[in-house]
Amino acid sequence: MAIIKVQRPKLKFGEKIYLxxxxxxxxxxxRHAVRTILGKSxxxxxxxxxxxxxxxxxxxxxxxxQLPEYYRGAPALVTxxxxxxxxxxxxxxxxxxxxxxxxxxxxEIPTDDKWAKVEKRPKEFEIDMIRCxxxxxxxxxxxxxxxxxRKDYLITGYSREDMVHDKKKxxxxxxxxxxxxxxxxxxx
Numbered sequence: 001m002a003i004i005k006v007q008r009p010k011l012k013f014g015e016k017i018y019l020x021x022x023x024x025x026x027x028x029x030x031r032h033a034v035r036t037i038l039g040k041s042x043x044x045x046x047x048x049x050x051x052x053x054x055x056x057x058x059x060x061x062x063x064x065x066q067l068p069e070y071y072r073g074a075p076a077l078v079t080x081x082x083x084x085x086x087x088x089x090x091x092x093x094x095x096x097x098x099x100x101x102x103x104x105x106x107x108e109i110p111t112d113d114k115w116a117k118v119e120k121r122p123k124e125f126e127i128d129m130i131r132c133x134x135x136x137x138x139x140x141x142x143x144x145x146x147x148x149x150r151k152d153y154l155i156t157g158y159s160r161e162d163m164v165h166d167k168k169k170x171x172x173x174x175x176x177x178x179x180x181x182x183x184x185x186x187x188x
Contacts, residue, residue: 063153072136073152075127076174077167078145086146086177089120093138093147101131102138125167129155148174 014020080086089106107123109116138147150173157163165173 064151067151071151072134072149074129074134074150074155074173075132075138075147075170076150076165077125077170078148078174078177079171081176081178083176085121085171086144087122087125088144088146089122090143092141092143096137096141098135098137099131099133101128101133102126103128122167125170127165127170129157129163129165130160145177145179148177150174 078086089104091104091106094100094102094104103124103126104122105124106120108120134149136149139149152173155163
């Protein structure tokens with residue numbers, strides 16, 4: 001194995017004390033500072049900033065109209081046009097959830113019900129919003145399109161219990177979705 005010796009370049013006096021690099025860095029920083037104070041910083045206009053940089057003043061200014069189409073927010077359950085539950089308690093969302101934030105207890109549909117062929121629906125459905133990482137895997141795996149990620153990023157509560165959304169709250173914030181639901185299909 002050969003040994004290769006690398007010769008370091010000889011530095012001039014100004015390069016040894018880093019004076020040139022310090023001065024260039026100072027002027028670069030000052031240029032950015034002046035642009036920010038004048039409100040000409042990158043992104044200041046599109047983010048509705050306060051005029052001094054790109055910082056958004058949160059309670060007064062929100063991201064609602066700036067959110068991209070692919071934004072993943074809080075999960076919620078939805079019903080169909082006739083206010084029937086779309087969820088069939090297959091528990092795929094519970095199994096695929098990486099932080100295990102979803103808990104489902106399936107319940108049976110009585111045999112005398114018109115939709116007894118469906119066999120089950122969620123008796124209890126809970127999502128712990130503190131544990132949820134908004135990955136979207138629950139939405140992707142749902143065969144009945146019963147769970148959706150809303151464009152909501154303001155999820156608050158006064159206690160840990162407030163952050164566990166039960167079935168009633170999930171349906172309340174989810175709303176209705178229009179479209180074919182295999183669960184209620186007469187031909188199945």
